[in-house]
Amino acid sequence: MSRRARVLLIAASATWLALVVLAPFLIVLKISLAQVVQGRPPYTPLLAWPEGSVLPSLQASFANYALLFSDSLYLDSYLSSLRLAALATAVALLIGLPMAHAMARAPVGWRPALLVLAVLPFWSSSLIRVYAWIGILAEDGPFNSLLVSAGLIDRPLAILNTDIGIVSGLVYSYLPFMVLPLYASLERIDPALLEAASDLGCRPAGAFFRITLPLALPGILAGCLLVFIPATGEFVVPDLMGGSDTLMIGKTLWTEFFNNRDWPLAGAASVLLILLLVGPIVALERQGLKRAEGR
Amino acid sequence: MAPPFLAPAYLAIEQVAKSFAGVAAVDEVSLSVEQGEIFALLGPSGCGKSTLLRMIAGFEQPDRGLIVLDGEDLAALPPYRRPVNMMFQSYALFPHMSVAGNVAFGLKQDGMPASEIAARVTEMLRLVRLEAMADRRPDQLSGGQRQRVALARALAKRPKLVLLDEPLAALDRKLREETQFELLAIHRRLGATFVIVTHDQDEAMTLAHRLAVIDRGRVVQVGAPREVYEHPATRFVATFIGTANLFDGVVTECEGGVMRVRSDTARSELCVRHDGAIAQGAAVSVAVRPEKLTLGNELGNTLTGQVEELAFRGDATLCRVRLESGLPVTLSLPNRARAGAGLPRSGDTTKLGFTASDAVLLTS
Numbered sequence: 318m319s320r321r322a323r324v325l326l327i328a329a330s331a332t333w334l335a336l337v338v339l340a341p342f343l344i345v346l347k348i349s350l351a352q353v354v355q356g357r358p359p360y361t362p363l364l365a366w367p368e369g370s371v372l373p374s375l376q377a378s379f380a381n382y383a384l385l386f387s388d389s390l391y392l393d394s395y396l397s398s399l400r401l402a403a404l405a406t407a408v409a410l411l412i413g414l415p416m417a418h419a420m421a422r423a424p425v426g427w428r429p430a431l432l433v434l435a436v437l438p439f440w441s442s443s444l445i446r447v448y449a450w451i452g453i454l455a456e457d458g459p460f461n462s463l464l465v466s467a468g469l470i471d472r473p474l475a476i477l478n479t480d481i482g483i484v485s486g487l488v489y490s491y492l493p494f495m496v497l498p499l500y501a502s503l504e505r506i507d508p509a510l511l512e513a514a515s516d517l518g519c520r521p522a523g524a525f526f527r528i529t530l531p532l533a534l535p536g537i538l539a540g541c542l543l544v545f546i547p548a549t550g551e552f553v554v555p556d557l558m559g560g561s562d563t564l565m566i567g568k569t570l571w572t573e574f575f576n577n578r579d580w581p582l583a584g585a586a587s588v589l590l591i592l593l594l595v596g597p598i599v600a601l602e603r604q605g606l607k608r609a610e611g612r
Numbered sequence: 613m614a615p616p617f618l619a620p621a622y623l624a625i626e627q628v629a630k631s632f633a634g635v636a637a638v639d640e641v642s643l644s645v646e647q648g649e650i651f652a653l654l655g656p657s658g659c660g661k662s663t664l665l666r667m668i669a670g671f672e673q674p675d676r677g678l679i680v681l682d683g684e685d686l687a688a689l690p691p692y693r694r695p696v697n698m699m700f701q702s703y704a705l706f707p708h709m710s711v712a713g714n715v716a717f718g719l720k721q722d723g724m725p726a727s728e729i730a731a732r733v734t735e736m737l738r739l740v741r742l743e744a745m746a747d748r749r750p751d752q753l754s755g756g757q758r759q760r761v762a763l764a765r766a767l768a769k770r771p772k773l774v775l776l777d778e779p780l781a782a783l784d785r786k787l788r789e790e791t792q793f794e795l796l797a798i799h800r801r802l803g804a805t806f807v808i809v810t811h812d813q814d815e816a817m818t819l820a821h822r823l824a825v826i827d828r829g830r831v832v833q834v835g836a837p838r839e840v841y842e843h844p845a846t847r848f849v850a851t852f853i854g855t856a857n858l859f860d861g862v863v864t865e866c867e868g869g870v871m872r873v874r875s876d877t878a879r880s881e882l883c884v885r886h887d888g889a890i891a892q893g894a895a896v897s898v899a900v901r902p903e904k905l906t907l908g909n910e911l912g913n914t915l916t917g918q919v920e921e922l923a924f925r926g927d928a929t930l931c932r933v934r935l936e937s938g939l940p941v942t943l944s945l946p947n948r949a950r951a952g953a954g955l956p957r958s959g960d961t962t963k964l965g966f967t968a969s970d971a972v973l974l975t976s
Contacts, residue, residue, distance in 0.1 A: 507702065507704065509702050510706060512691070512700070512704065513704035513705075513765075514706075515691040516670075516671075517692075517697065517721055518692050518693075519692055532708055
């Protein structure tokens with residue numbers, strides 16, 4: 318590729334990112350520094366021209382950020398979101414790893430069909446699928462009647478409106494994001510490596526932990542990030558499958574924005590959420606770079 | 613149990629058969645390999661030699677037959693319990709481990725103490741001249757270095773048997789020749805038993821003490837390289853190992869170890885030394901190696917033809933002569949004199965000769 322074409326390509330993607338990521342973020346940042354008012358838009362402008370002044374004065378306030386730290390509702394929402402997202406990520410990894418492993422070891426001719434099956438649910442509306450899960454997990458739903466008729470439990474379990482309900486919904490919604498990168502990295506592992514491990518005296522279980530898992534690590538990290546990040550800010554699942562006392566930052570944000578019409582506070586909460594999630598991504602990226610340099 | 617009066621072979625492969633989807637890959641193969649020997653399985657790709665190797669390693673199960681190593685039947689043992697280590701054609705080095713980590717991998721599986729592992733790894737890396745590369749990762753090495761790591765890893769556990777799957781195939785020609793001699797030196801120092809799979813006859817002939825020529829899942833001939841080269845058992849062996857000019861004909865006379873063969877393609881009656889009786893009228897082929905043919909002078913058997921092409925090969929010049937019957941014949945003429953003195957010219961009509969003892973009679 319010529320130097321000119323490379324510069325153009327980078328410029329195009331940078332422009333795109335500036336338009337769809339940076340600009341909205343700056344707008345949210347601006348709103349987060351304002352104060353709520355009755356009116357349209359429902360917040361104070363950033364720059365004000367006092368009477369008789371030529372230069373505008375900056376009307377930025379960190380009061381919203383202070384509120385986020387002083388009212389325990391917000392911190393609890395963040396912590397609860399991180400906890401539930403981490404739990405959902407762990408469960409998705411435990412389910413996704415054997416799934417992706419089986420797919421990667423399946424006969425070559427089957428793999429495209431298995432991949433399609435893994436992403437098939439995405440072809441229907443996520444809202445409909447979440448409602449379907451509400452039906453399945455309800456106290457009089459098929460899941461509970463199956464457990465009862467199998468004699469595993471006496472009374473139906475209350476799954477909905479609990480953390481387990483939310484985690485189930487999150488895992489279901491984001492499982493393909495875990496499976497696809499895992500599959501991509503597992504499929505690339507040369508089967509001869511496992512034969513070599515076996516040849517050198519390593520049992521299959523040992524070879525999984527000493528060869529397969531370390532080589533799949535980039536896929537595992539990518540999958541975990543792809544599940545953890547959207548799960549942390551998720552709104553639909555906690556709203557529909559969680560109870561009224563469920564705390565997740567996505568839901569809290571929604572309430573502030575739509576019910577309380579407190580755009581500046583919602584903006585501040587969004588900015589803090591982004592900062593929370595950018596931290597681990599940058600850390601992982603750095604580690605990946607270090608590994609790449611080590612090679 | 614082998615009868616006590618028969619010393620059992622170190623590695624005995626007895627009537628081993630394996631088929632994939634109804635197609636026989638290995639067909640009733642029986643071989644024996646002696647301790648300390650370099651034994652080559654030589655054949656074209658798809659002949660079943662790799663399947664045989666994978667059955668010895670334990671990656672494939674034979675449908676029938678026995679594989680016995682040093683008195684122990686291997687059938688019941690999974691690959692990770694067999695005292696056999698393999699050097700893979702792709703090397704199969706663990707990309708996330710250092711050179712030392714790769715070599716140490718098998719030793720760790722045996723629960724060897726760390727100090728002994730370190731000593732053995734150093735010893736192995738010195739053997740393959742890679743001490744300085746111990747901390748490198750495989751993707752930081754050249755092809756030749758990777759090949760040596762794979763060899764060190766396969767030797768590290770001092771296995772009873774070392775399997776080498778096309779060990780030199782991925783190296784370029786110059787490196788391949790150097791590595792051949794290096795491999796021989798390493799073998800001599802360790803005294804290990806090597807079974808090598810290769811499709812390259814040069815590789816098999818340089819490395820192996822004995823070789824088995826395999827064609828379509830069957831062993832066609834077993835013997836020392838020189839024996840197989842000078843006395844090929846079949847037309848396949850004669851043409852697969854080296855080049856051979858084949859003259860088809862019919863036996864007309866059999867007398868005192870010399871056969872007379874009437875060959876239409878040679879346009880003459882050929883005399884060939886051959887032990888054993890062949891019925892008159894039997895269809896045979898007379899095989900003559902290119903370097904056994906001489907130009908101009910008449911040595912027992914004489915052919916006439918026209919020189920078509922000359923190809924300079926450094927140590928020899930290959931000369932293609934078309935016989936009167938239309939059959940092309942290849943000669944290899946040593947380049948003893950500089951400036952090509954004594955070489956024919958394209959278009960010359962010439963006589964070719966070979967002695968009765970320089971030709972081989974093939975019945976199959």
